[in-house]
Amino acid sequence: MMNEFKIMTVSATGMSAQRLRLDVISTNIANAETTRTERGEPYRRKIPVFSEYLRRTVDGKVESLGVRVVRIVEDQTPFRLVYDPTHPDANEEGYVQMPNVNVLREMVDLMDAQRAYEANVAAFNVTKSIVNSALQIGRV
Amino acid sequence: MVDRIEGLGPIDPRGYQRKDAKADFSEILKEALEKVNEMQKKAEKMADDFATGKISNIHEVIIEAEKASIALRLTLEVRNRIVEAYREIMRMQL
Numbered sequence: 223m224m225n226e227f228k229i230m231t232v233s234a235t236g237m238s239a240q241r242l243r244l245d246v247i248s249t250n251i252a253n254a255e256t257t258r259t260e261r262g263e264p265y266r267r268k269i270p271v272f273s274e275y276l277r278r279t280v281d282g283k284v285e286s287l288g289v290r291v292v293r294i295v296e297d298q299t300p301f302r303l304v305y306d307p308t309h310p311d312a313n314e315e316g317y318v319q320m321p322n323v324n325v326l327r328e329m330v331d332l333m334d335a336q337r338a339y340e341a342n343v344a345a346f347n348v349t350k351s352i353v354n355s356a357l358q359i360g361r362v
Numbered sequence: 363m364v365d366r367i368e369g370l371g372p373i374d375p376r377g378y379q380r381k382d383a384k385a386d387f388s389e390i391l392k393e394a395l396e397k398v399n400e401m402q403k404k405a406e407k408m409a410d411d412f413a414t415g416k417i418s419n420i421h422e423v424i425i426e427a428e429k430a431s432i433a434l435r436l437t438l439e440v441r442n443r444i445v446e447a448y449r450e451i452m453r454m455q456l
Contacts, residue, residue, distance in 0.1 A: 227429055237421045346425065353432050357439050 228287075229349045235288030236342035239272055242291050243335045246270050247328050254323040257311040265321040267297035297322055387444060394437045401430040 246268050256265040275290040299322045307316035405427040411417045 226432075230425055230429060234422060234425045238419055241419055241421070343421075346428075350428060350432070353436075357435060360443075 226349055226353050228285075230346055232286065232288035233342045233346040233349065235275060235290060236345070237339055239270075239289045239291055240335050240339040240342065243270050244332070244339075246294060247332050247335060250323050251325060251328050251332075254321060254325050254328070256321055257309070257318060264301050264319045265323065267299075267321065267323045268294050269297055270294050391437075391441060391444075394440070398430070398433045398437050401426075401433050405430040 250267050253265040259265055271292050271294070272289050273292040275287040276284050277287050279285055301322050302320040303317045304320050305316055306312055306318050309318045312318045405423070408417060408423045408426045412420065412423045417423060
């Protein structure tokens with residue numbers, strides 16, 4: 223029984239990871255036009271880094287407990303240059319440094335995160351239906 | 363891996379007793395019920411935490427509630443089967 227509960231916890235970590243990814247993507251989309259940050263440069267696209275969550279059991283085996291987010295890194299690709307002399311952050315030549323966020327790409331990532339979340343829910347539901355079937359054993 | 367199915371050992375006429383079993387059925391059932399109760403309480407606490415904003419992930423709450431409900435159903439199922447067996451024996455004509 224505990225094993226089924228463990229699988230459910232694994233699915234839960236997957237959902238949490240996708241949920242965090244959704245947060246990061248939303249932040250990227252919200253800041254797609256942000257030219258000012260604390261560091262004085264435009265906003266940099268953020269990417270969550272996932273890692274397999276392993277744990278050593280008491281009898282020396284390694285078991286997977288799902289996924290976890292180790293850190294959130296910044297995309298180091300160059301900023302977009304947009305010609306807009308009226309912009310308050312434009313340089314002498316009239317160019318503005320815009321964030322390296324591609325909204326189209328973020329939308330695709332968003333859909334991916336949604337589907338991945340749904341996949342985790344599906345895995346959870348299958349586990350639950352297996353448990354339910356097991357409870358039906360022997361019932362005529 | 364699927365283990366080989368062991369044949370049934372000779373039945374001890376003095377009565378079956380597991381070596382590690384420390385208690386009778388009522389105590390095991392009581393223990394199981396206590397565990398289920400704990401899980402229900404945990405699920406309830408998580409729902410409270412979600413309502414007060416301590417947990418932001420709704421699926422954690424739902425999954426904990428699901429686990430509690432499955433544990434309860436499993437315990438009930440075991441109890442029902444045992445009671446059924448007991449009744450079967452009580453109906454036996456002597």
